[in-house]
Amino acid sequence: MYSERASVFPGAVVWSRAPRERERGDAAYPVLPDGCMDLLWLDGRLVVAGPDTRAHRPADGPPAAVSGIRFAPGTAPALLGVPARELLDQRVELADLWPAARVRRLAHRIEAARDPRTGLEELALARAADTAPADPALRHAAERLAQGAAVAEVAAETGLGARTLHRRSLAAFGYGPKTLARILRLQRALELARGGLSPAEAAAAAGYADQPHFARDVRDLAGLTLGELLALTP
Known part of the structure; x- marks a missing residue:
């Protein structure tokens, strides 16, 4: 069972997942890219989950209890002292x-x-x-991209310019602003779909051209069909 709450650390969420025995054919819910980084407490170890560009699936074996603090996009690198791009798609002690x-x-x-x-x-x-x-310009960029703003618009608002925004985004988020925008759009659409909108309605509200566009992003970033993902329990 998964639970979460807002953290006293600004912008963060703390969460826990209790072990659950899976039945035959019961797939584990994948950890989807969200632009965030987490600090995990797992089997008595502190583990850093870097930013993901694709779904991360728990390792095979007996399920384990895990707790974590999920930092808002761009926040963790300043705390860890490591650029996000060095931890891309990694789980590091x-x-x-x-x-x-x-x-x-x-x-x-x-x-x-x-x-x-x-x-x-x-x-x-x-x-x-x-x-x-954390860099306030990059915090602003993440907030605006999460709202669906265009990358060019965000670059203008921050006064960084496209190239500088891209370079600083690699350090803050692990990838460029276009990739971050794509990931955050997927998260918006999934939240809307889980909240009761039809996939077509969720796609339109999140800024996709159409439902097939939404479905392609789900397959690319989650490795599942849209129907398969929505059928899983987080």
């Missing part, structure tokens, strides 16, 4: 990015916390107090 002794101390604190999600929030808040904030 935090100890590979930070000194191992430091990560062990953080892991002990999370183990001692009443709820691992609270421990992850405290870790993020403490780290944010010691680091510069």
Whole structure:
């Protein structure tokens, strides 16, 4: 079972997924690209989930409990001290990015916390107090792209220019603004479809040319048909 709530860390969400035994033929819900990065607590380890360009599927084997904090697009690289493009489509031990002794101390604190999600929030808040904030221009870009604004419009609003916006987007999001816009459009459409709109209505409201365009993006980014994805339980 999956649950989430807004985090006390600005713009973030904390979540947990309890292990669930799957029946034969019961597919695991894929982790879809969303422009975000997560810090996970998994089997007593701190793991960074980099930005995805395609669906990530849990590894085979017994299901495990996992908790995480999902940072808003462009937020995590400043906290981690690593450009997002270096973590693209990867799951990396935090100890590979930070000194191992430091990560062990953080892991002990999370183990001692009443709820691992609270421990992850405290870790993020403490780290944010010691680091510069995320680039406000890139935060604005992510917000406007999530609203469906065109990349050229966003480049003009930020005053960065197309090339500079692309270069800085690689560091902040892991990919350029056009890819981020495509991913965020898919997320908008799926949210609308799950909220009760028909696939055609969701496609139109999210900015797709038509329902087949929506379906192609689902196949490209999720590796499933639209019907298959909507039938799965997150």
